[in-house]
């Protein structure tokens with residue numbers, strides 16, 4: 536098998552999901568979060584190419600092209616592209632079109648008997664420095680510690696060096712969280728540091744080969760279950776559906792196993808909720824179905840949001856130090872932080888916090904559905 540960063544990462548996270556993808560070759564069902572990520576990547580690649588060709592950047596046209604008319608996906612990718620377009624005009628810009636040497640290009644290298652390949656989203660070259668950018672569509676930017684612990688970008692640097700021996704002395708490695716303005720993690724690697732990166736990669740591939748030989752593909756639930764498209768077939772979910780959760784928790788081993796199972800079940804349940812949202816949110820006459828004691832369906836949900844630049848402006852206008860934590864614009868965090876600020880700052884900040892409503896699917900107790908035109912559930916048998 537050819538190894539890549541994504542295959543090794545999947546094997547590290549969940550052996551069972553890896554085996555479905557790469558050993559048993561079971562087609563992977565779609566997952567909304569993965570569709571959003573691949574649309575954003577396709578849209579950004581198109582935007583980079585248009586910038587290189589000095590063509591107009593019509594982000595709506597690009598979003599339409601990559602989402603093929605899916606309204607929800609269009610809105611999502613349009614948000615990402617609009618932000619990217621703004622940052623392209625920023626200082627420093629998102630990238631320098633004249634320096635780009637690779638857009639989503641797969642590079643491969645030989646490591647003894649093994650082939651390793653990987654695809655960087657964007658590579659720029661200036662003199663002896665290569666800048667590798669990876670677009671991340673996560674809903675939360677990761678911490679600098681998590682970024683530095685991630686082996687993905689140093690391995691891209693290794694691939695670049697193998698394909699351009701001696702051309703680069705320094706590698707600037709960047710993750711851009713493309714849903715957030717200016718959310719970038721960056722580190723610099725010197726060429727001599729690649730030896731260690733290579734050693735670590737070979738160790739991991741040898742370990743992966745041993746697992747392949749032993750057929751050791753256990754399902755190991757964790758954070759990653761939220762983007763797994765195989766929750767319905769996952770052995771940990773099926774075990775629960777068929778036998779229930781063993782509630783005997785008398786040691787940490789049992790507690791750990793129960794906690795892992797709960798994560799897989801949560802991910803499975805989230806996928807079911809997403810399906811319900813699509814069903815009830817499309818042509819359904821009421822957007823709700825009856826449940827015992829109430830109903831489930833769309834209802835208004837109130838939120839608050841604030842623009843980062845407006846928040847910074849308020850702090851600066853009042854000559855107050857900017858609390859970096861609020862720049863993630865967690866409005867609850869912002870509210871707590873404001874409790875320590877003078878009244879004038881609190882009042883000015885309230886003016887930049889916008890309240891808005893969305894429709895979310897949720898349970899509503901005894902909500903008078905009897906007054907509405909309800910779509911009856913189908914009955915079986917009889918006439």
Ligand code: SF4
Pocket residue numbers: 549551552754755756757759760763764765766769770771772799802
């Ligand atoms: S739900 Fe989690 S544990 Fe189950 S297959 Fe997917 S990633 Fe693995």
